[in-house]
Amino acid sequence: MDEHLPETLRAVEHELTALLRRGRALSWEIASEVHPNLEPNAYGLLLWLRRAGSVRLTDLAARLGIGKGTLSRQINRLELLGLVRRDPDPGDRRAFQLSLTEEGTRRFDAARASRLGQIRRTLESWSREDIDDFARLLRRFNDASAL
Structure with missing residues (x-):
């Protein structure tokens, strides 16, 4: 091992x-x-829903590594805020597909644009190669990490 x-x-x-x-x-x-009433950890959940378009709660819970009960409570809160909706799953009438509402998509996209602008300003002096390496290494760390 390196000293x-x-x-x-x-x-x-x-x-x-x-x-x-x-x-x-x-x-x-x-x-x-x-x-204004959104909990901070819900941004990541909205990000996953934005990427997926539509996803079953059980699939999202498995992907995020959290319990269905915990996720269901978070989704209920997002529904009350008008950001997420549940639609019947055409493949399984007992299940629902989760997706962002139009308002949820609009609000998320505006906040995301702001966040990406902050990241862009932080990295503007970096070379494209450094940014690519940083993204690759972060992905590698996240894929290997249980944090």
């Missing part, structure tokens, strides 16, 4: 902690842009 690895791992931990702290603060900000 500098423990120090390098401490540096990674430090940077991840800073990133997560900033991410939590940004989540509060972005969530309030979507809806």
Whole structure:
């Protein structure tokens, strides 16, 4: 093992902690842009729904690694805010397909544009290669991580 690895791992931990702290603060900000009563962790859920278009609750719960009961409570709250809707699943009448409402899509897209603008400004001095490497390494870390 490389003798500098423990120090390098401490540096990674430090940077991840800073990133997560900033991410939590940004989540509060972005969530309030979507809806003033939106919980910060719901932004990620809206992101998944925006990507999927329409998805069953059980499939989304499995993808996110959270329980169906927890996800159902979050979806209920998003429905009350008018951001998400449940439609009968044509393949299984006992199930529902979840998707963003038109209002949910409009609000999410506006908040996302703001978030992407912040990211763009942060990375504007980086080379395209550095940005590609950063995205690739983050994806690799997230795919391998149980965090």
